[in-house]
Amino acid sequence: MSLSAKDKETVKAFWAKVSGRAGDIGSDAVARMLTVYPQTKTYFSHWKDLSPGSAPVRKHGGIVVASITDAVNKIDDLAGSLLTLSELHAFTLRVDPANFKILAQNILVVLATMFPVDFTPEVHMALDKFLAALARALSEKYR
């Protein structure tokens, strides 16, 4: 299920439309991940406050979405551009890669709530494929 030229175009066009609200997207996605899948909280026990809208949640959301924007801009070489991040997640953070899918699902839900008209089934499919490809690139260095 690799990204076709059309998928890449769709992802780039949609992301250009929504990146003005990048901060909100990231923050809401992380908040939903922690609320809907409480097992993900186990990675953030060092945060003072895990509630939606809290400072650590907003900050982390910003970091995550900035990396996604970067990946969109380097969509032709996800494995290469995510090498360092993959090493970080594999060796330092040791996040179980199953969680990438969980965060991806919540990103899609956030995009649906914020951009219901633009988040057509076609865009949904391209984004779903892109986030899956991103997750694969992020898992690259695990073993």
Add this chain to the structure above:
Amino acid sequence: MVKWTELERSTVKAIWEKIDIDEVGPQIWARVLIVYPWTERYFGSFGDLFTITAILKNDKVAAHGKVVLKALDKAVNNMDNMKRTYADLSQLHFQKLEVDPDSFRLLADCITITIACKLKSALSPQSQAIWQKFLYAVVDAMSSQYR
């Protein structure tokens, strides 16, 4: 048996009340077929599903979406009894329709996303958590006769 708090029951009902089956059913079904095209394998009799436009215009897709949401209504009204409520449907999907139960999970995700488009920020993180708990209980009940 899944246990439901009063808050969970009222949240599920409140979300469901905002859903017009005739409007949202077709949207959900089109979304499943477009986002997860391998699910088309079960719908050989539906005619043209070859393009996104065809799927969006297909009357049988729209009709089936309404059928599925009407069945979901049963779950909303039988939250304490889902396995029994869906025993026959689960049996049908396993033995006769031969549907991979993983498809129920894909459908659940598309239902959540379509509802998210409709409710927007009214689908708070907490509501989403409750709604997904409900949907996964439905998926579980639909998978219960697969053995």
